[in-house]
Amino acid sequence: MTCRVAVYGAGSWGTAFSLVLADAGCEVTLWGRRAELVDAINSTGSNPDYLPQVKFPAQVRATTNPAEAARGADIAVFAVSAQKVRPLLEQWRPLWEPRTVLLSLMKGAELGTGLLMSEVIAETTGARPDRIAVVSGPNLSAEVVDRMPAASVVACADESTAAVVQTACHTSYFRPYTNTDVVGCELGGVVKNVIALAVGVTDGMGLGDNTKASLMTRGLAEATRLGVAMGADPMTLGGLAGMGDLVATCSSKLSRNHSFGARLGRGLTVEEAQAATTQTAEGVASCRAVQELAERHGVEMPITHAVVDMVHNGREPQDVVRELMSRAATSESVGR
Numbered sequence: 001m002t003c004r005v006a007v008y009g010a011g012s013w014g015t016a017f018s019l020v021l022a023d024a025g026c027e028v029t030l031w032g033r034r035a036e037l038v039d040a041i042n043s044t045g046s047n048p049d050y051l052p053q054v055k056f057p058a059q060v061r062a063t064t065n066p067a068e069a070a071r072g073a074d075i076a077v078f079a080v081s082a083q084k085v086r087p088l089l090e091q092w093r094p095l096w097e098p099r100t101v102l103l104s105l106m107k108g109a110e111l112g113t114g115l116l117m118s119e120v121i122a123e124t125t126g127a128r129p130d131r132i133a134v135v136s137g138p139n140l141s142a143e144v145v146d147r148m149p150a151a152s153v154v155a156c157a158d159e160s161t162a163a164v165v166q167t168a169c170h171t172s173y174f175r176p177y178t179n180t181d182v183v184g185c186e187l188g189g190v191v192k193n194v195i196a197l198a199v200g201v202t203d204g205m206g207l208g209d210n211t212k213a214s215l216m217t218r219g220l221a222e223a224t225r226l227g228v229a230m231g232a233d234p235m236t237l238g239g240l241a242g243m244g245d246l247v248a249t250c251s252s253k254l255s256r257n258h259s260f261g262a263r264l265g266r267g268l269t270v271e272e273a274q275a276a277t278t279q280t281a282e283g284v285a286s287c288r289a290v291q292e293l294a295e296r297h298g299v300e301m302p303i304t305h306a307v308v309d310m311v312h313n314g315r316e317p318q319d320v321v322r323e324l325m326s327r328a329a330t331s332e333s334v335g336r
């Protein structure tokens with residue numbers, strides 16, 4: 001039977017993931033909030049504002065009506081900015097059938113609560129963990145829509161739910177693995193955005209590949225330490241949703257988080273970097289939520305602190321780098 005999917009959010013990843021779902025044989029209803037964009041998608045089969053190179057197959061239709069998207073949906077997919085999703089979920093929760101799987105594509109933690117997106121979904125909808133899933137991995141949307149091979153992870157506490165989502169998005173170029181470690185997969189996606197900001201800064205400053213490799217490796221150590229404190233399997237952070245996504249995001253000029261950091265590193269102010277960023281760079285807000293989580297769980301995350309200092313406390317990149325490097329010398333095994 002054809003899988004029916006509602007995708008909420010017609011930005012970059014909502015657009016790219018709709019293509020993946022359609023290529024995998026699903027019927028997709030893509031919700032967008034702007035009528036002119038939805039009309040353009042329905043009349044031209046492409047999204048003029050995000051990834052206009054995509055030509056949707058006929059089984060992708062767009063709507064501004066969240067209830068129309070929800071009707072008969074086997075899976076409801078959320079691809080809006082992490083800080084904006086709570087009120088939408090609160091408003092829309094009666095729209096989905098009790099059997100509908102609620103799937104987050106978002107890689108952010110909520111400011112103020114420190115909740116991961118699966119937790120925001122659970123809190124707002126009351127859905128049980130076996131109905132809530134996430135997709136996370138090295139999936140830069142511009143490469144995905146060019147159908148360049150990529151792997152990813154579908155995480156859900158319930159393996160059979162993860163398998164349903166896996167089938168719904170498995171194509172010749174998108175290979176999803178399943179995992180029951182939801183916290184580990186989500187945290188990998190959240191923390192890599194913070195580390196990509198740091199790597200972007202040092203790239204923007206003209207620093208080298210040794211710097212980049214050091215930040216990525218120690219950034220992975222931060223993600224793993226926090227993950228373990230929050231109940232994740234450390235092996236998950238070494239997988240696609242952890243190391244895999246860290247490598248893709250920190251290495252790619254397509255990454256919005258890396259680009260934001262690079263602007264700071266080149267000397268732009270935070271306000272100037274923000275003005276130049278037209279799409280969601282989740283790490284900018286989430287770095288503070290990650291810092292709060294680190295404090296709550298008693299975990300040391302110096303790179304995350306450095307990013308918060310540059311993005312929110314007005315600190316100069318040069319000073320922050322110097323400070324990071326001159327911390328007391330320690331053993332690599334500390335805090336493992």
Ligand SMILES: NC(=O)c1ccc[n+]([C@@H]2O[C@H](COP(=O)([O-])OP(=O)(O)OC[C@H]3O[C@@H](n4cnc5c(N)ncnc54)[C@H](O)[C@@H]3O)[C@@H](O)[C@H]2O)c1
Nearest residue numbers: 010011012013014079080081084105106107140141279280
């Ligand atoms: N782009 C990627 O390559 C990629 C890949 C994997 C995961 N993600 C994650 O997916 C999520 C969405 O990212 P994106 O790249 O699609 O961002 P985007 O900026 O391209 O699109 C965000 C979408 O959210 C919508 N939106 C913002 N505020 C809203 C509000 N208040 N109400 C309703 N809609 C609102 C925007 O209209 C837009 O359609 C992020 O958490 C991101 O980390 C992105």
Ligand SMILES: O=P(O)(O)OC[C@H](O)CO
Nearest residue numbers: 137138139140255256257
């Ligand atoms: O463009 P970014 O920095 O949001 O990264 C996009 C994806 O998360 C990469 O997997």
